[in-house]
Amino acid sequence: MKLPDNLVFSIFKEQDARIKKALSEKTLDVATGRKVRALSDEPATTYNVIELKKEIAQLSQHSQNRLFADTNLTYADFTLGKMEDLVKKLYADLLRAKNSATLSEDQLNALAGGFDQTLRHLLDRANERLGQNYLFGGDSLTIKPFDQNTLNYMAGSGDFEVWISENSRVSVLLNGNRVFGTNLYISRLSFNSPTDGFVNPGSITLQVGLNNYTINYGGAGEPQNIQELADYINTNLGDRVRAFVSRNANGTYSLALSTVEINASVSLVGITGDLSSGFENPNIFQAIERIKNKLDGGLHPDEFDLFSLSRSYDILALRRSEIGSSLSTVKNLQPTQENLDLILKKQKSDLEDADLSESMMEYTRYRIAYEALMRLVADQKDLTILKYI
Structure with a gap:
């Protein structure tokens, strides 16, 4: 039984548009490699x-x-x-x-x-x-x-x-x-001899880590020169601080200090007396x-x-x-x-990204569907689609 012309044409237009759209999308998928553009x-x-x-x-x-x-x-x-x-x-x-x-x-x-x-x-x-x-x-x-x-x-x-x-x-x-x-410290004040006596008594307050230590010098019963002061520091704080009497390039002598631990921090938080001029930290x-x-x-x-x-x-x-x-x-x-x-x-x-192999298969499937649509019209009207139009 032959279908009416207007019904065939309507079916053809609908299917033609759908298949052409699908073919166009798959063509773009293959050409660009992207499925979301x-x-x-x-x-x-x-x-x-x-x-x-x-x-x-x-x-x-x-x-x-x-x-x-x-x-x-x-x-x-x-x-x-x-x-x-x-x-x-x-x-x-x-x-x-x-x-x-x-x-x-x-x-x-x-x-x-x-x-x-x-x-x-x-x-x-x-x-x-x-x-x-x-x-x-x-x-x-x-x-x-x-x-x-x-x-x-x-x-x-x-x-x-x-x-x-x-x-x-x-x-x-x-x-x-x-x-x-x-963490080396050298006193700015120097002496001609390690045994030269202090003139002005005073004190040195050291902060080693979290602890403060105060060393008095120059007073009665206290170290009287930098040699005695260095010996006193080594005796009483030797596990934390090392003291030296070191000769300078000009021949004078200074008190030198450092921490025992290499990574220990030390600060001279308070100095009075002869050594109040402070220390160099080279x-x-x-x-x-x-x-x-x-x-x-x-x-x-x-x-x-x-x-x-x-x-x-x-x-x-x-x-x-x-x-x-x-x-x-x-x-x-x-x-x-x-x-x-x-x-x-x-x-x-x-x-x-598009799956190229899947897109190629879909493209082929839509091409076959399009060709089948053309044959359906030709079989119904016994003519090619060009003649039909």
């Missing part, structure tokens, strides 16, 4: 895709920061390692000089020349740059850390930090004042320069000079261990971030 297509899916893109972008930034941190911290560790070697050699040379009381003034001057050359190498290392940024310039980034003449720290007061994950950040460019700072480079100046003046090193170099080496080793801990955290984060990146991109692809 506009926000209006699937709002819920598009929203999820946008959120995933944000997560991927944030993860990408964290990964870049991690790589930046890895590069800088690795180079900082390498640099401090080279500085350790230089300070260790200085200590060995100074130990030989101290144990050789027969060294002539010329020999001491020659040793001072070696100290000066090594000090310049150390300073160059401390002022090392990676790209445009100074490794030990802290958060100032591009300010040279140490002055070539005064050896004072001139750059940022804090570390430069980057976020390497949503919840953690790491110091990348370090505050050189902390890296190369010491960094590693200034401590080495002080020794160099003594040798250059023909003076033999003393116990505090050896202690200063030993403490400088220990400080560098401690800073390397701190950097190593941060570096370990940074490196351990790499596989986690790489795996998360794969997961997020897979989720985005599942939502956004």
Whole structure:
């Protein structure tokens, strides 16, 4: 039984439009590789895709920061390692000089020349740059850390930090004042002899960690000179603080202090009497320069000079261990971030990208359906679709 022309035409128009739309969509799927191409297509899916893109972008930034941190911290560790070697050699040379009381003034001057050359190498290392940024310039980034003449720290007061994950950040460019700072203290007031008596009695109040210690001097029954004061401190606070009488480059003597523990903090919170002019707190480079100046003046090193170099080496080793801990955290984060990146991109692809093999199969199915529609019309009217129209 033949169908009426208007019914055939109506069915044809409806099916033709549906199949052509489906063919067009599958053609775009295959051509673009995307099944979601506009926000209006699937709002819920598009929203999820946008959120995933944000997560991927944030993860990408964290990964870049991690790589930046890895590069800088690795180079900082390498640099401090080279500085350790230089300070260790200085200590060995100074130990030989101290144990050789027969060294002539010329020999001491020659040793001072070696100290000066090594000090310049150390300073160059401390002022090392990676790209445009100074490794030990802290958060100032591009300010040279140490002055070539005064050896004072001139750059940022804090570390430069980057976020390497949503919840953690790491110091990348370090505050050189902390890296190369010491807990060595040398009195500004000096004496011609360690046994010269105090003129004005007073006291020194030290804060070591959370505890305060007050040492009185110059009064009845109290230490009367810096030698007695150093002996008193070593006897009564020797498990926390070490005291020395150290000779200066000009031949005078000063009281020198340091903590027993390398990482213990010490503050001189109150000083009265002769020593009220306070104490110098040299960094590693200034401590080495002080020794160099003594040798250059023909003076033999003393116990505090050896202690200063030993403490400088220990400080560098401690800073390397701190950097190593941060570096370990940074490196351990790499596989986690790489795996998360794969997961997020897979989720985005599942939502956004077309399955090409499935799209090709659908395209073929719609082509067959279209051809079947053409045959149906031809069979009903015994003519081609072109003739029918």
